[in-house]
Amino acid sequence: MGNAPSFTDPFLQFWTFGCYLVPLALLELYLRARDGRSRLGKGVLACALIVIALIMGVGIVGFGMFSQMIISGAPLQLPG
16 A cells, blocks of 8 residues: 555556456447447447547546656646
8 A cells, every 4th residue: 555556455456357347348338239229329328438538538648748747757746
C-alpha cells in the first residue's frame, strides 16, 4: 500500500480483472444487440459505445499530457 505497490495489492488485482471483464462485457452486449431485432437496443448500444469511445479519448489525451510532464522532469503538483 502507499508508495510501495505490490502485485498482491487488492486494487491492482481488481484493476487487472476489470481490464479483461469490461471489454468482454461490452463485446457480449454488442454481439447480442447485433443479432437481436430491437432497433432501440441497437441504438442504445451505439450511443453507449460512442460515449465510451469519447471517455477513452479524454483518458488517452490526459495520460499523454501526464506522461509529458513526467518525461520533462517538471515537478508534479496536485490541482487546487
